[in-house]
Amino acid sequence: MRGRRTYVLAAALLGVAALLAALGVGDAPGFPDWQAFVLGVVQGATELLPVSSSGHLILVPWVGDWTFLETHDDFNQTFDVALHLGTMLAVVGYFARDLWAMVLAFFRTLRTRRLETADERLAWIVLVATIPAGIVGLALEDTITAHLGEPWQIAILLSVFALLLWLVDRRPATRDAHELSLKEGLAVGIAQALALMPGVSRSGITITAGRLFRLDRDAAARLSFLLLVPTVLGAVVLKGVKDVLLGDLPPGWKGPFVVGVLAAWGTGLLAIEWLLGYVRRHTYGLFVVYRLVVAALIVLLIVVGAREASF
Template structure:
């Protein structure tokens, strides 16, 4: 791998993991627009580790409180808001895990069409636009969710297994439609990303252990650092941006990108 490839892939992963614009669509475009070969599984693992480290670092204070309260609830100490939020994050992760593990091979083989990605970008982008327009002001925070809300957001997250949907995009859309504020929807979506990225990264690590290829540790380390830095900045500025502007700029971007993919591959 050359250094330009390392930098581009790391920043693309760090940004698109959390913006509602679909990382799969962008990772499809990189080899289309460049002569680069596949970066390899070790580099993919490093990028996921960087993104995971970024979101854990950003929400470190919340995660400490949630973990302490959650452990306390297991010991019979009752549930406060932090313990309940921890349980909600775990519960909302179950649907995507069950569906992902059950249909993983079918998804990887049969749903990587750029045309499908383009349609998903446009279709789910329009739904995101409607949800954001409908929820322009106010709404509940992530601490005010109920069981029904969590189950519906968890089921929506499973739709992100369709390439082009965007995990953050579909969970934010569902949360907005359920009456959450923009910031609350985004924060809950980011918390949901922690177990999902950890599980996906774990599967990749298992695959990496089975491989016997050499690993470029310098490129892997730099990739993880760049992915982590770009992801952290993305989370920080995204939360500030949507509070003032909303989701519509991302909706327009999804429509343009989806239209371009359809024009390119139809």
């Protein structure tokens, strides 16, 4: 899916989501559809741009003084699954041909026991790079949730990893993603595991790792998008089974969940199309500046007493 079709589908998804939100169809008590729409748009953009979706999904309610998700953890957990499902659908739809080619290539390597084509190498690089985040997520997710995610911490991580992206983005680009070794793919995966900390950015840290290994800007972004699919799929399946199938869906879930998924899906398509076009002609400097500005605004809000430094 490319170009015009992407914009048409994105407009349709966002239009339906906005209409449902405006009509308040299935509003949850204390969590109106319009808030779900805003958070869906935030997720769709920030999951795929190198600016930290987890950080923004904490900061937007913090700035807006929306307390429902903070005080209703069961709803928050399942709504988070819905938003990630939306962005995964965007990536799967946009890169359907690439992903299918990689799946076929992966099974071909099981038969031939060799890595010969670009698709075969890329399939194994993505697989190897997915493992560290899965292990760390299973082992430390509760610890990270309990101890990280405060606004002041997000400000620090936004700044630190913005500067790291700025430094590595100055390196010359000499390689495509399939030219990485499996060891380098594993290193990208270890970097991706750091994104469990709100403020780091999954796409940001994988793009940073890709640029460190001299991938061109387009290749680094594409690798980041492809890595999202198995990573988010695993999280969606795990949390879906744990919080949805084996748990009880919270009252009033249907309206916000549908609106959130559609908004994240539509915005995610636009984010992919825009980013790939942008980085073919520009550096990642815009995102470095954005992250530093957001971090500065967080500090300013805390210093002037407009918002608390923590929850």
